[in-house]
Amino acid sequence: MSTPDLTAAGGHGAVPVEGVPAGHRSETPASRTDWPLWEVFVRSRRGLNHQHVGSLHAPDAAMALRNARDVYTRRSEGVSLWVVPAAAIVASSPDEKDSFFDPAADKAYRHPTFYDIPPEVQHL
Amino acid sequence: MSTSTDESTEFIESTESIEAFEALIAADDRIEPRDWMPEGYRKTLIRQIAQHAHSEIIGMQPEGNWLTRAPSLRRKAILLAKVQDEAGHGLYLYSAAETLGVDRAELLDLLHAGRQRYSSIFNYPTLTWADMGAIGWLVDGAAIVNQVPICRCSYGPYARAMVRICKEESFHQRQGFEILNTLSHGTPAQKAMAQDAVDRWWWPSLMMFGPPDDESPNSAQSMAWGIKRFSNDELRQKFVDMTVPQSEVLELTLPDPDLVYDDESGHYRFGAIDWSEFFAVLKGNGPCNEERIEHRRRAHDEGAWVREAASAYAAKQTARPTAEVA
Numbered sequence: 165m166s167t168p169d170l171t172a173a174g175g176h177g178a179v180p181v182e183g184v185p186a187g188h189r190s191e192t193p194a195s196r197t198d199w200p201l202w203e204v205f206v207r208s209r210r211g212l213n214h215q216h217v218g219s220l221h222a223p224d225a226a227m228a229l230r231n232a233r234d235v236y237t238r239r240s241e242g243v244s245l246w247v248v249p250a251a252a253i254v255a256s257s258p259d260e261k262d263s264f265f266d267p268a269a270d271k272a273y274r275h276p277t278f279y280d281i282p283p284e285v286q287h288l
Numbered sequence: 289m290s291t292s293t294d295e296s297t298e299f300i301e302s303t304e305s306i307e308a309f310e311a312l313i314a315a316d317d318r319i320e321p322r323d324w325m326p327e328g329y330r331k332t333l334i335r336q337i338a339q340h341a342h343s344e345i346i347g348m349q350p351e352g353n354w355l356t357r358a359p360s361l362r363r364k365a366i367l368l369a370k371v372q373d374e375a376g377h378g379l380y381l382y383s384a385a386e387t388l389g390v391d392r393a394e395l396l397d398l399l400h401a402g403r404q405r406y407s408s409i410f411n412y413p414t415l416t417w418a419d420m421g422a423i424g425w426l427v428d429g430a431a432i433v434n435q436v437p438i439c440r441c442s443y444g445p446y447a448r449a450m451v452r453i454c455k456e457e458s459f460h461q462r463q464g465f466e467i468l469n470t471l472s473h474g475t476p477a478q479k480a481m482a483q484d485a486v487d488r489w490w491w492p493s494l495m496m497f498g499p500p501d502d503e504s505p506n507s508a509q510s511m512a513w514g515i516k517r518f519s520n521d522e523l524r525q526k527f528v529d530m531t532v533p534q535s536e537v538l539e540l541t542l543p544d545p546d547l548v549y550d551d552e553s554g555h556y557r558f559g560a561i562d563w564s565e566f567f568a569v570l571k572g573n574g575p576c577n578e579e580r581i582e583h584r585r586r587a588h589d590e591g592a593w594v595r596e597a598a599s600a601y602a603a604k605q606t607a608r609p610t611a612e613v614a
């Protein structure tokens with residue numbers, strides 16, 4: 165039996181992977197010709213900060229909010245939602261990871277565990 | 289001269305990138321969208337996530353078939369919620385795929401053109417209400433076994449989408465079991481209906497895990513990349529071991545005369561799978577292949593005016609302040 169190349173790892177059953185197109189790389193993923201992409205943030209309950217949960221496409225902010233409610237809070241996962249145009253997010257580059265975050269790397273003295281305190285000292 | 293300098297710099301950078309990628313994989317850490325990744329890794333993930341997303345949205349159809357005929361309002365509300373979840377799962381997955389630099393619109397075009405696929409399991413028809421039970425219990429049960437390990441996939445956005453999906457699938461499986469449990473402990477006709485559904489869905493569910501390990505050339509690379517965590521046969525065995533005791537509670541039989549518990553290994557041994565059926569359905573000769581894709585295309589085309597209206601409204605809202613100033 166000649167077996168085509170298949171993968172079952174994608175959930176509901178084995179699908180072929182041989183000769184399957186993988187789409188075209190878009191240069192500006194956040195400003196595609198489809199509706200704009202919005203990043204969705206959910207506050208799961210009062211006292212917690214909003215947390216990124218995913219993204220969606222919507223023509224405008226009002227639709228983005230409604231769709232975010234339906235896609236990301238079907239089980240009361242949130243008490244507040246933010247939608248942010250993905251194109252408006254400025255991110256640090258993973259390429260400059262080392263140089264960008266280096267200034268913090270050699271400052272262990274910013275952590276309380278850096279200091280030698282006699283063990284008998286309490287409440288410090 | 290400057291060109292050669294550029295090239296050598298690029299080479300060093302890419303060697304560093306490859307090393308950084310390999311180090312993250314070796315440490316079982318996560319790759320995130322803006323990290324450098326090998327083209328093969330990126331494409332493998334796009335194919336897998338896209339076809340996973342397609343399976344979720346095509347998977348709405350066999351169950352959508354019973355929405356208007358659910359036996360009670362309770363069952364109808366539950367089925368509606370489940371079908372809505374499948375749409376949600378598709379959306380989580382399309383947005384995970386988009387982090388790899390492809391457009392959802394293009395992925396849908398590839399589905400509609402038949403160039404990207406969805407799981408063959410959805411090419412089987414849903415003939416009776418009991419099929420809603422069998423799909424939840426067996427098909428979603430098998431999907432959970434497949435999907436739980438992907439929660440630890442090396443690609444961050446896919447793993448995170450899968451955490452959400454797995455939480456929700458648990459409801460899908462339990463509601464399916466409940467449907468079958470109610471039928472199998474009901475009238476003789478209801479029990480027969482439940483048995484018939486299990487008879488039809490059992491083997492296709494085992495096929496969902498894909499061909500045996502020795503015939504799965506693609507698996508090794510996916511395993512090395514931390515995309516796949518367990519082999520097809522390991523997952524299939526896990527599913528069988530979980531499911532057989534559940535079938536005893538249902539008092540339904542699984543249609544396999546060779547199914548037997550092996551004391552020595554602690555596993556259930558099962559009969560040979562008819563892979564010719566699997567490959568026939570895969571080739572497009574399943575009972576519902578054409579119907580599913582045709583229905584999907586029609587729904588997409590018939591929804592075009594809604595998408596256009598939403599775009600036109602958004603454009604008008606954006607244009608308004610400028611118009612008022614002028």
